[in-house]
Amino acid sequence: DAKTTQPNSMESNEEEPVHLPCNHSTISGTDYIHWYRQLPSQGPEYVIHGLTSNVNNRMASLAIAEDRKSSTLILHRATLRDAAVYYCILRDGVIQGAQKLVFGQGTRLTINP
Amino acid sequence: NAGVTQTPKFQVLKTGQSMTLQCAQDMNHEYMSWYRQDPGMGLRLIHYSVGAGITDQGEVPNGYNVSRSTTEDFPLRLLSAAPSQTSVYFCASSYGQGSAEAFFGQGTRLTVV
Numbered sequence: 326d327a328k329t330t331q332p333n334s335m336e337s338n339e340e341e342p343v344h345l346p347c348n349h350s351t352i353s354g355t356d357y358i359h360w361y362r363q364l365p366s367q368g369p370e371y372v373i374h375g376l377t378s379n380v381n382n383r384m385a386s387l388a389i390a391e392d393r394k395s396s397t398l399i400l401h402r403a404t405l406r407d408a409a410v411y412y413c414i415l416r417d418g419v420i421q422g423a424q425k426l427v428f429g430q431g432t433r434l435t436i437n438p
Numbered sequence: 439n440a441g442v443t444q445t446p447k448f449q450v451l452k453t454g455q456s457m458t459l460q461c462a463q464d465m466n467h468e469y470m471s472w473y474r475q476d477p478g479m480g481l482r483l484i485h486y487s488v489g490a491g492i493t494d495q496g497e498v499p500n501g502y503n504v505s506r507s508t509t510e511d512f513p514l515r516l517l518s519a520a521p522s523q524t525s526v527y528f529c530a531s532s533y534g535q536g537s538a539e540a541f542f543g544q545g546t547r548l549t550v551v
Binding site for chain 1: 528532536537541543544
């Protein structure tokens with residue numbers, strides 16, 4: 326399974342943008358880059374995913390490096406509710422039905438009021 | 439649309455007892471999986487299934503059994519509970535593509551005394 330590396334923790338202020346980095350130097354050409362977050366005492370929830378191009382949705386943006394060896398999750402205007410552990414995960418896009426989601430330690434994001 | 443439903447939410451077992459954690463999804467997803475999360479840690483994959491009748495081991499399968507007789511249900515059995523199995527257990531489901539979003543249940547908090 327391709328591995329990802331994230332900082333253990335990050336801190337930001339409310340209403341400021343947050344850039345969460347992820348390194349995945351062994352990514353294969355068919356791996357999708359997924360981001361999930363886990364709020365306190367809850368199960369993980371999907372944030373965004375991408376393959377090659379940058380992606381935007383109502384929650385966040387995903388910027389993918391041209392060589393795909395790193396990506397950045399961007400929260401445009403952080404709120405207190407965004408305080409969570411964020412996980413960057415690679416998911417195989419070739420073998421249908423066999424895409425294990427393997428979690429690392431994630432980045433614990435703290436938002437200061 | 440209930441999504442992924444886990445029962446029970448809390449359970450206390452004595453060492454050596456057996457029990458089944460239930461997981462059901464109503465989204466007709468092929469892929470289902472079980473994770474455990476110990477305090478301060480990321481999620482670790484126990485077992486997963488790519489469809490009815492097909493299961494496979496994840497990172498930490500010892501002490502757990504699974505079966506997948508229907509698309510909707512994926513129960514996790516603890517054969518003889520041990521204190522080391524004290525954890526929060528999450529079930530997840532998704533379609534079987536690498537681009538698919540995974541949905542997680544709210545978790546079962548299990549304590550083995």
